[in-house]
Amino acid sequence: MLKEVISRQKSVRIILLRKLFILLIFIGVLGLAKNSLAVVHNIKSYYPNETYSSGYFLHQFVQSGVEERVLWYENAGGNYFKQYISYPYDRRYYDLLEWSGGYCYYHKTHNPLGAVTIDTEFSPPIRFFPENWDEDAGSWSYSGTCNVFIYNDDVLVRQGSVEYTNEIIGWEELAPGYRAIRWHTIQSILYDGNTAPVIFTENWWLGPVPVEGTSDQPMSYKRTMGGDSEVPVRYDTWFDYWSKLPDITFPAAPSGLSVN
Numbered sequence: 001m002l003k004e005v006i007s008r009q010k011s012v013r014i015i016l017l018r019k020l021f022i023l024l025i026f027i028g029v030l031g032l033a034k035n036s037l038a039v040v041h042n043i044k045s046y047y048p049n050e051t052y053s054s055g056y057f058l059h060q061f062v063q064s065g066v067e068e069r070v071l072w073y074e075n076a077g078g079n080y081f082k083q084y085i086s087y088p089y090d091r092r093y094y095d096l097l098e099w100s101g102g103y104c105y106y107h108k109t110h111n112p113l114g115a116v117t118i119d120t121e122f123s124p125p126i127r128f129f130p131e132n133w134d135e136d137a138g139s140w141s142y143s144g145t146c147n148v149f150i151y152n153d154d155v156l157v158r159q160g161s162v163e164y165t166n167e168i169i170g171w172e173e174l175a176p177g178y179r180a181i182r183w184h185t186i187q188s189i190l191y192d193g194n195t196a197p198v199i200f201t202e203n204w205w206l207g208p209v210p211v212e213g214t215s216d217q218p219m220s221y222k223r224t225m226g227g228d229s230e231v232p233v234r235y236d237t238w239f240d241y242w243s244k245l246p247d248i249t250f251p252a253a254p255s256g257l258s259v260n
Contacts, residue, residue, distance in 0.1 A: 039135040041181065043168075044099055046206045046219040048073040048081055056211065057088050058221060058239035069237045071221065072245065080107075088245050097128070104128040119151040126164055129183055133168050141167040148189060160191035172205070180207025180222050202226030211242040218242075 045051075057072035074082045074091075082094040096107040105125035111118045124146050133140055143165040150158040164187040172182045183204045190197040202224065209220040225236040 041133045041135060041219075042131065043129055043133055043206070044104070044131045046181075047104070047204075047221055048083065049218055049220045052211060052218060052220070052242050053081075055245055056242040057245055058209065059212075059241055059243045060238060061240045069239070070243075071239060098125065099131065102131045104131070116152050119154070121149045121151070122146045122162065123149065126162070126166070126185075126187075128166055128185070129168055133181075135170070139167055139169050141165060148191075158191055160189055160194070162190075163188045174205060174207065174223065178207065180205035181219075199229040200226070201228070201232070209239060209242060212244060 053073040054075070057070055060069040069085075070087055072084050072086075072088050074084065076082050076096060078098075079100050080096060080098045082091075082096055084091060084094045086093055092112045093110065095109050098105045098107060104127075106122060106128055107125045108119060108121040111120070126146060127142055127144055130140060143163075145164070146162050148160050148162050149156060164185060166185045167183065169182045169184055171179050173179050183206070185200075185202050187200045188197040189200065203226065204221065205223040206219055207222040208217040209222055210217050220242070221239060223236075223238045225233060227234040
């Protein structure tokens with residue numbers, strides 16, 4: 001009798017162990033399935049979108065009462081590229097950025113302002129966003145500090161420090177049925193000799209942008225909006241389509257097109 005009880009207990013334990021083993025396998029399979037379904041966005045392929053940025057420029061629809069805006073890119077050697085807020089091929093105003101070590105970095109802004117050319121440089125450069133963003137992991141953020149140097153015609157005229165926080169907030173609906181990934185930056189810039197910092201904020205949205213003459217709608221730089229402590233919204237620009245870069249080089253922006 002005792003032997004039968006012991007035998008039955010062993011059988012029950014074996015059955016329970018088998019069920020536990022099967023359950024663990026099932027949990028593992030679910031985990032693998034979840035990982036295989038994870039949505040990881042390659043932000044580098046969206047910005048500057050090398051597939052199109054080498055032969056196209058971003059264009060805003062011309063509307064009554066709205067100043068036309070364009071934006072184009074140019075390789076600056078290695079992992080560096082320039083972002084021009086001007087008509088191709090006007091190279092007077094640009095931002096210099098770099099993809100390196102899995103992140104996009106902002107190095108400087110070159111701005112010919114009247115008779116003086118102003119260069120704003122950040123050292124170390126500001127870390128904008130990662131090359132890859134896991135949508136399932138939620139928002140991404142990074143906080144850092146750097147120094148800022150301002151040059152007028154290559155002469156240092158001002159310097160200070162920057163504290164910043166950059167975030168990928170996630171998907172947002174910009175219009176009915178249209179969603180885009182929002183990135184946000186807030187930068188607190190304190191110049192030497194000042195007691196109060198200048199606060200600068202900017203938002204970018206990456207979303208599908210049609211390519212003129214094709215049915216393609218690749219993820220691209222869709223919208224930018226930003227301002228500072230004095231004027232919260234100084235600009236709000238939407239890019240509606242990719243246009244083919246012209247085959248000729250213009251000495252300057254044609255009349256009526258923005259170069260700022």
